[in-house]
Amino acid sequence: MSQKFISYLQKQKFKQGETLESEALIVAQKVLYNMGLSFIPDAYGKFLKQHNGIKAGDCYLFGATVDDDLDIIDQNKLMRKPDNTLLLGYNDFDLLCYNFKQKNYQIVDRNDWKVLETYDENDLDDALLHIFNI
Amino acid sequence: MxxxxxxxxxxxxxxxxxxxxxxxxxxxxxxxxxxxxxxxxxxxxxxxxxxxxxxxxxxxxxxxxxxxxxxxxxxxxxxxxxxxxxxxxxTDSYYEEGEGFYPLADDERRLVRMECYGTIDARKQHQLSVCYKYFTSLEGKGRKKFKLKDYDLASAPMWRVFRQFESFRNIEPKLKQYLWKKRINPDALKVMSVSDYCDALYHTFTTNPKSSKATILKTPIKNKFVMDFMKHCGTQFEEYLRQKNIDERLVYSLCLAMKRFGVCDPNSISVIDTNFTSQILSDLKKGGYDISAYTIGQKIPQELIDDVIDQDKGCLLAARDEKGILISKLSLPKFEVHHTDGVQFAHSTSGGKMYYEKYLAQTNYPNKLMLVESEMHHLFYHGYDSVIRTTNNTECYYSRLNSNNPFLVMINGFGEKDHMYYDMENNARFRRREKEDKENVVNFFEMQLERLDNIKTITAKYNISHSPTHLKQEIDEIHSIIGMDSDVSGDIVKGLNKWLRSLKKADKNGVSALTIEGKGRE
Known part of the structure; x- marks a missing residue:
């Protein structure tokens, strides 16, 4: 779980979505699946139970929230992203994607989708820290 | 039910x-x-x-x-x-699409980001070069002491890539001091990669070695831009927000945070009252402040506001409505800093050739930044971004929404009244920076080649073992980008390939120079 990241967050000022309702998570999973994307990865789903979408500075992490800026469905519909990926968040320069074919988290350049860093499915913590760093 | x-x-x-x-x-x-x-x-x-x-x-x-x-x-x-x-x-912008450009190298992009955010992330061991690990592993009292003047960063190939930016030139003395104190052999500078310098910078500036990042710039470019914007256009901006019927206290607090810290994210702002209220006076008293000289309704002196905020006690001045509830920040526009020229297109080294009219440090210049309302930033300005590149970077396609006017400094909507213009580069301070930047422009790939060429001599001098396969990949990559157009580069590549062949031959014969983890000597 993303303990390192969550403790990092405690020291930051940020805005977050409403508390996650289990129905909202199910709706998000269903809609994303119907869009040809994957289910929300397990670790990220657990993270959403603590922070359902976050905005801090220029960093965004999506959740199953009615806030349009942070809504994982809206953002995956609207934002351009590489194939076979579920978009989980972004900062000014990079996207945080879950590659459901390779089953890993990727930090991808926002412009040319070049994969800059790859994190194993168990390393969500590092991927989240990366997107909040530079 | x-x-x-x-x-x-x-x-x-x-x-x-x-x-x-x-x-x-x-x-x-x-x-x-x-x-x-x-x-x-x-x-x-x-x-x-x-x-x-x-x-x-x-x-x-x-x-x-x-x-x-x-x-x-x-x-x-x-x-x-x-x-x-x-x-x-x-919005004074234009949609552009095209092909045939050479995107920036990853390391160059990293530098643009570092200067923009002012922070550096800790490097992992696998990201550091063999030579750097060799030189930093030689710890201990027995290590040879060098003179500070031996650390000639200005001629170190990869540091020259950093020092294209004024911000990095400014922190050069601290880095030098760190390397000297750690007694790192000055020869290391010749072979250190961008990642190695990042590691050295991280250790120079970190206050907590467990933290994943260190702050290297007191005022990052992004914050500096916001502060400069407030310096030149602050009054006009405050007036603009007031005309939008935004609560006076919200306007005041946002502008104060922008002026003092270059911050415009409402989440990081404490909304404070402009005049003393009974609640404020009572809170200040509880916070240990002497309130005897203040009265309800009196304007809160700027020195007191600055002091309270510096002490991180902004909540003592928190603005409340008539029911005593904290004022919501929701009606505040959310501004973000936008690069009007894509970072990707700041290619000083397209195809290995120099284009001096375009250079890396320019990307973070004030006329290439602007304040944009957050939603418009993501939806409009970045909504049309795309770059598709082939593996060898020869046929790249891009699309992007560019700003047509370098003087556009703030945009908060589509109406003419929502735009502000100012020439942020029309001052002596900027012209000096520009002149110095131009003097320090280098070709990233040529610097890479120079570093690789240095590895040849340094590994031999200190008997450092190195993987020829890994080096060959690096050389081939650079060679494919710059080609053999330049005689100098061509000669270096030929020399390096010859050296690698001899290393491989030695490897086959089991010569010790190629043992993977062999210890060198200093």
Whole structure:
């Protein structure tokens, strides 16, 4: 779980979505699946139970929230992203994607989708820290 | 009893068809019905509705809307394209697409980011070079002491890539001091990679070695831009916000945070009162401040505000409404700093050739930055970004929305009144910076080659073992980008390849120089 990241967050000022309702998570999973994307990865789903979408500075992490800026469905519909990926968040320069074919988290350049860093499915913590760093 | 549907479920229960959307959004649908009156109708809409219209325009352009017939789809897509063109005209911007450009190297991009954010992330061991690990592993009292003047960073190939930026030139003395104190052999500078310098910078500036990042710049470029903007356009900006009927205290607090810290994210701002209230006085008293000289209604002195905020006690001045509830920051516009020229296109070294009219440090220049309202930033300015590149970077395609006017410093909507212009580069301080930057421009790939050439001599001098396969990959990569056009580069590549061949031959014969983890000597 993303303990390192969550403790990092405690020291930051940020805005977050409403508390996650289990129905909202199910709706998000269903809609994303119907869009040809994957289910929300397990670790990220657990993270959403603590922070359902976050905005801090220029960093965004999506959740199953009615806030349009942070809504994982809206953002995956609207934002351009590489194939076979579920978009989980972004900062000014990079996207945080879950590659459901390779089953890993990727930090991808926002412009040319070049994969800059790859994190194993168990390393969500590092991927989240990366997107909040530079 | 039926269970109440979650609001999120309700939001996504309806299928997105243009028809259901049209019924619910009659105000926006009106524009599609009267496309020739676009400017007239669109500009009258509230900002949130304009953004919603932009969202729908993009969805139609990208064929993300379930439109009944191909004929209708074609008509709507044509209309959406026309509307997008008009939006560009309204915002002094233009959509550009093209091909055949050379994107920046990853390391160059990293530097642009570091200067922009002012922080550096800790490097992992596998990201550091063999030579750097060799030189840093030689710890201990027995290590040879060098003179500070031996650390000639200005001629170290990869540091020269850093020192193209003024910010990095400014922190050079601290880095030098760190390397000297750690007694790192000055020969290391010749072979250190960008990652190695990042590691050295991280250790120079970190206050907590467990932290994943260190702050290297006191005022990062991004914050500096906001502070400069407030310096030059602050009064006009405050007036603009007031005209938007935003609560005086919100305007004051936002502008104060922008002026003092270069911060414009409402989440990081404490909304404070401008005049003393009984609540403020009582809070200040509880916070240990002497309030005897202050009275209710009196303007809070700037020195007191600065002191309270510096002590991180901004909550003592927190603004409240008539019911004593903290003032919400929701009505504050959310501004973000936008690079008007894509970082990707700051190629000083296209195809290995230098284009001196375009150089890396320019990307973070003040006339290439602007303040944009957050939603507009992501939806409009970055909504059309795309770069597709082939593996050898020869046939790249890109699209992007560019700003047409370098003097546009703030944009908060589509109306003329929502734009502010200023020439941020028209001052002696900037001209000096520009002159120095131009003197320090280098070709990234040539620096890489120089470093690789140095590895040849340094590994031999200290008997450092190195993997020839890894080096060969690096050389081939650079060679494919710069080609053999330059005689100097061609000679270096030929020399390096010859050296690698000899290393491989030695490897086959089991010569010790190629043992993977062999210890060198200093």
């Amino acid at each position: 039926a269970k109440k549907k979650s609001s999120y479920a309700a939001k996504h229960q309806q299928e997105s068809t243009i028809f259901s959307w049209a019924e619910e959004n009659a105000d926006l649908w009106q524009i599609f019905k009267e496309p020739y009156n676009f400017e007239k109708i669109f500009i009258q809409l509230p900002y949130e509705r304009q953004m919603e219209f932009l969202r729908i325009t993009q969805a139609i352009q990208r064929d993300k809307f379930n439109i009944a017939t191909p004929q209708k789809r074609k008509t709507l897509q044509y209309a959406a394209d026309v509307f997008f063109e008009k939006m560009q005209w309204m």
